[in-house]
Each structure stands twice: as C-alpha cells, then as structure tokens.
Amino acid sequence: MEIAHLAYVLLFLFAVVILYVQRRRVSPSTNPRMAYCPHPNPVLGNTVEFIRNRGRFFDWYTDMLRMSPSSTIEAWGALGASHAVTTADPAGVDNLLRTNFANYNRGAHFRAAQYELIGDGLFGADGRLWSLQRKLASYAFSSRSLRGFTDDVLVIHLGRRFLPFLDAAAGSGEAVDLQEALRRFAFDNICHVAFGVESSTLLEWDDPRHQALFAAFDTAVEISFMRTLAPSTPVRKLTKLLNIGKSRRLREAVGVIDDHAMSVIEAKEASQRNNRGEGDPDLLSRFMAAMEEEDGGGELAAMFPTPEAKRRFLRDVVVSFVLAGKDTTTSALTWFFWLIAANPRRGTRCSTRGHVRASGRRWPTGR
Numbered sequence: 001m002e003i004a005h006l007a008y009v010l011l012f013l014f015a016v017v018i019l020y021v022q023r024r025r026v027s028p029s030t031n032p033r034m035a036y037c038p039h040p041n042p043v044l045g046n047t048v049e050f051i052r053n054r055g056r057f058f059d060w061y062t063d064m065l066r067m068s069p070s071s072t073i074e075a076w077g078a079l080g081a082s083h084a085v086t087t088a089d090p091a092g093v094d095n096l097l098r099t100n101f102a103n104y105n106r107g108a109h110f111r112a113a114q115y116e117l118i119g120d121g122l123f124g125a126d127g128r129l130w131s132l133q134r135k136l137a138s139y140a141f142s143s144r145s146l147r148g149f150t151d152d153v154l155v156i157h158l159g160r161r162f163l164p165f166l167d168a169a170a171g172s173g174e175a176v177d178l179q180e181a182l183r184r185f186a187f188d189n190i191c192h193v194a195f196g197v198e199s200s201t202l203l204e205w206d207d208p209r210h211q212a213l214f215a216a217f218d219t220a221v222e223i224s225f226m227r228t229l230a231p232s233t234p235v236r237k238l239t240k241l242l243n244i245g246k247s248r249r250l251r252e253a254v255g256v257i258d259d260h261a262m263s264v265i266e267a268k269e270a271s272q273r274n275n276r277g278e279g280d281p282d283l284l285s286r287f288m289a290a291m292e293e294e295d296g297g298g299e300l301a302a303m304f305p306t307p308e309a310k311r312r313f314l315r316d317v318v319v320s321f322v323l324a325g326k327d328t329t330t331s332a333l334t335w336f337f338w339l340i341a342a343n344p345r346r347g348t349r350c351s352t353r354g355h356v357r358a359s360g361r362r363w364p365t366g367r
C-alpha cells in the first residue's frame with residue numbers, strides 16, 4: 001500500500017513537470033514575438049541536445065537562434081532545474097549591453113565557475129564591485145585615450161611588428177599560422193594599452209614561455225567556460241578537493257597565468273618607482289592608484305583591506321583585461337581575414353581603403 005502510494009505521488013509529480021515544461025514550450029508559429037524553446041524533452045529539457053552538441057556549443061546556439069523568428073531562445077536543464085534565455089535580437093542586445101546593462105547580473109553560478117580564473121575582476125563581478133571597476137575602466141576608453149592608442153600602440157605593434165612579420169612570411173613563401181600571429185598581435189596590444197607593458201610575443205615566436213602562457217589561458221578558459229554550462233556536482237567538488245582531473249589542470253593553468261600577472265604587476269611597480277609613468281595613466285595604473293586610496297575614502301580599496309588581498313585583486317584586473325582583449329580581437333580579426341580570403345574582390349577593396357587610411361598615419365606601410 002505504501003509503495004503504491006509513493007508511486008502515485010511520483011506519477012503526479014512527473015505529470016506536473018511535463019505539463020509545466022510543455023506550457024513553457026512556445027511554438028514559433030503560434031507566437032513569433034515570444035522566445036522559442038527548441039524541442040526540449042519534457043523531463044530532460046535540452047540536456048540531451050546539449051550533451052550531443054557540447055563540442056560545438058556556439059554553432060548549436062547559432063543554429064537555434066537562426067530557427068527562432070524572434071531571434072531569442074529559451075533552453076532548460078533537466079526537470080526545469082536551470083533556465084537560460086539567449087538573444088540575437090538587436091533590440092535585446094542593445095538593452096543587455098547598453099541601455100540596461102547594470103540590470104543584468106552574472107549570478108552566483110557564473111561567478112563560482114569563473115572564480116579561479118577571473119576572481120573579483122570586472123568580468124566576474126556583480127553589484128558595487130562591478131560598478132566601481134566599470135567606472136575606473138571607462139576613463140581608459142575616452143576618445144583621447146583611444147587616439148593615443150591609435151597613435152602609439154598601433155604604430156608599434158601593427159606598423160613595426162605585425163606588418164613586417166607578414167612581409168617576411170610573404171617573402172619567404174612559407175605558410176604561417178595567421179590565427180596564432182593575430183593572437184600574439186592582440187595579446188601584445190592589450191598588454192601595452194591596458195598595462196603599459198611593451199612585450200612582443202609575436203617577435204619572440206619560439207619562446208616556450210609564451211607558448212606555455214597561451215596554452216594555460218586556453219585550458220583555463222575552456223574548463224571555466226564548460227563549468228558555467230553545467231551544474232556544480234559533488235564530483236566536481238571532490239576532484240577539486242583531491243586536486244585531480246580537470247580541477248588539477250585548471251589549477252596548474254591558473255598557476256602559470258598568476259605568474260604572468262604578477263610579473264606584469266611587478267614590472268609596473270618598478271616603472272612607477274623609476275617615474276616612468278608620464279602621459280595618460282593606463283588601466284593598471286588607475287587600479288593601482290585606487291588601491292592606495294583607502295584613507296581618502298576609496299571604496300574599492302576598502303573592499304580589499306589587506307596588502308595580499310589588494311595584490312590578488314590587481315592580479316584579477318590583469319587577467320580580466322587580457323581576457324577582454326585577447327581572444328575577442330583575435331576571433332574578430334581571424335574571421336575578417338577568413339572572409340576576405342573567401343571573397344577576394346572585397347579583399348581588394350579593403351586593401352585600397354587601408355592604403356588610403358594608412359597614408360595619413362605614421363606607420364611604415366606601402367599597402
């Protein structure tokens with residue numbers, strides 16, 4: 001009797017879940033303005049499709065967004081446990097990234113999944129910690145700073161390094177990995193703009209330290225990203241505790257990244273001691289100055305009360321800005337060249353315009 005009773009209760013709960021999920025599933029043909037929920041399993045939500053498309057997550061999402069008349073989709077975890085809305089609708093993206101940006105929190109799950117890599121940096125922060133950093137960072141994106149960027153940083157990294165690098169490759173007739181070259185170009189740029197550090201991983205192509213650093217970033221980003229997509233399970237907690245599997249790989253990668261971030265901070269401190277901080281302060285200098293402001297009521301500094309916490313936070317700042325500028329710019333430029341290679345006529349028009357713009361600048365190019 002007891003077992004039969006339990007079975008009825010379970011059946012009832014099962015029916016409720018199915019009805020709930022079915023009600024959430026909106027056919028695009030019946031209401032094109034609403035989010036489209038592509039064929040979820042009534043119990044498992046989109047989990048089966050998610051696992052099937054794990055290796056092509058963004059392509060899968062792009063396919064689903066393409067199918068949705070409102071360019072917006074909803075995806076569900078098993079038993080409705082998790083829920084995500086994704087949009088490619090320009091008005092929605094505008095609302096998310098511009099008009100109502102402060103309204104969208106990253107949430108505890110994202111923050112926990114990314115914490116080892118990003119810590120308290122801008123791209124992992126919410127609330128006041130986010131708004132204080134955002135305000136500090138915004139000074140570096142003024143039109144004056146951006147002009148300085150074009151004049152100084154691009155002249156060095158584009159004119160004196162990247163273009164000669166391509167010239168040499170063209171002259172030798174050897175194939176080069178353009179995506180890797182663009183990655184190094186973007187990394188050197190962001191380190192120069194954000195931290196005032198003038199390194200050249202592009203010129204030091206074979207240096208194993210650079211290869212190790214890029215590999216560490218790739219590993220850490222991939223593992224952290226996959227963690228944001230899946231719920232936190234006891235298995236993950238256990239692997240973390242035992243320092244095995246992906247938890248171990250993440251920890252090792254973050255160790256390499258930490259060493260690099262600390263070397264950037266130390267280089268900056270040394271250059272500040274030598275009074276070489278003329279001109280507009282870079283992003284890292286602004287954050288370092290904010291950390292000194294505790295007595296003057298600096299709210300950000302007060303959030304990191306000990307010298308260790310301040311240093312740890314500066315490490316998070318460095319990592320966040322490397323992440324902001326490295327893979328984003330690399331992907332954009334790689335796809336740009338891919339599209340040009342696939343459309344040679346457009347490539348000719350781009351190179352003509354490039355020549356017109358470049359002729360008014362200081363970088364030494366004849367293109």
Ligand code: HEM
Pocket residue numbers: 097122123134137190194321324325326328329332
């Ligand atoms: C093609 C290149 C880039 C793309 C596609 C891109 C894309 C994005 C996206 C989608 C966001 C919103 C992220 C979020 O909500 O968490 C964002 C925010 C941001 N990006 Fe970029 N980005 C690019 C280059 C850069 C560069 C070079 C920097 C320089 C440091 C930068 C700095 C920022 C900052 C400061 C934010 C605001 C983050 C926040 O307030 O939470 N981005 N970017």
